[in-house]
Amino acid sequence: MVERVKTGIPGFDEILNGGIPKRNVVLLSGGPGTGKSIFGTQFLWNGLQLGEGGVYVALEEHPVQVRVNMRQFGWDVRQFEAEGKLAIVDAFTGGVGEAAKKEKYVVKDPDDVNELVDVLRTAIKESNAQRVVVDSVSTLYLTRPAVARSIVLQLKKVLSGMGTTSILVSQVSVTERGFGGPGVEHAADGIVRLDLDEVDGELVRSMIIWKMRGTAHSMKRHIFSITDKGIVVYPEKVLKTKRYFLVSE
Numbered sequence: 001m002v003e004r005v006k007t008g009i010p011g012f013d014e015i016l017n018g019g020i021p022k023r024n025v026v027l028l029s030g031g032p033g034t035g036k037s038i039f040g041t042q043f044l045w046n047g048l049q050l051g052e053g054g055v056y057v058a059l060e061e062h063p064v065q066v067r068v069n070m071r072q073f074g075w076d077v078r079q080f081e082a083e084g085k086l087a088i089v090d091a092f093t094g095g096v097g098e099a100a101k102k103e104k105y106v107v108k109d110p111d112d113v114n115e116l117v118d119v120l121r122t123a124i125k126e127s128n129a130q131r132v133v134v135d136s137v138s139t140l141y142l143t144r145p146a147v148a149r150s151i152v153l154q155l156k157k158v159l160s161g162m163g164t165t166s167i168l169v170s171q172v173s174v175t176e177r178g179f180g181g182p183g184v185e186h187a188a189d190g191i192v193r194l195d196l197d198e199v200d201g202e203l204v205r206s207m208i209i210w211k212m213r214g215t216a217h218s219m220k221r222h223i224f225s226i227t228d229k230g231i232v233v234y235p236e237k238v239l240k241t242k243r244y245f246l247v248s249e
């Protein structure tokens with residue numbers, strides 16, 4: 001039997017036959033505003049509710065903003081941070097600024113993957129993390145696509161090796177058909193793609209599980225919404241648009 005990690009995101013575990021197989025590294029890919037950060041933080045928050053430690057690596061946003069964004073869904077993480085169960089890694093400020101000085105886990109140079117991995121290891125150990133979110137991995141190789149796959153493999157070794165189940169947020173442009181860079185798609189154990197499409201003058205959110213090693217899953221494009229409690233996936237609602245994806249090589 002496959003050991004699974006329940007994301008706790010309503011409807012999502014259902015379309016995934018029960019949850020993400022433990023230790024999988026999942027690429028969560030999507031365009032701007034598709035809900036990737038919300039998905040990632042909801043995954044961590046639900047783990048905290050089950051007593052599972054978590055790590056969030058903030059590469060795109062100030063850690064202070066991450067906490068504010070989470071609070072609007074009722075996910076107040078201060079207590080969990082104080083208890084050492086949640087570690088927010090600041091890989092955004094470079095340690096510069098008054099607010100940054102208060103952060104416990106700081107990556108001075110996010111371009112230095114070795115430093116990032118060192119801080120990540122410490123954060124996982126100290127919080128006894130079972131769930132990790134890196135938001136976003138794209139930031140790590142934006143200017144050097146040639147090393148994208150090796151960076152993801154390096155992260156995967158650490159994350160899977162330490163027994164965590166992880167989400168790597170991957171940014172793609174609105175029109176991009178792939179999932180975030182040459183070879184990255186193959187390195188990841190799973191790919192979930194979030195989309196926003198204009199249908200009859202209205203934006204519709206949908207997601208598709210493109211691959212997930214270790215389990216069968218829905219092959220349909222499911223509609224989801226973002227509510228004041230976070231993401232809700234509708235297993236019965238399918239978006240029937242004609243789309244073509246090419247896995248970039």
Ligand SMILES: Nc1ncnc2c1ncn2[C@@H]1O[C@H](COP(=O)(O)OP(=O)(O)OP(=O)(O)O)[C@@H](O)[C@H]1O
Binds near residue numbers: 030034227
């Ligand atoms: N309280 C809320 N209720 C409903 N929808 C919300 C709420 N808060 C945010 N949203 C929606 O979520 C979107 C932002 O989601 P999120 O930050 O997860 O996107 P993202 O995919 O990480 O984007 P980016 O790659 O640009 O950072 C907003 O554009 C908005 O449409």
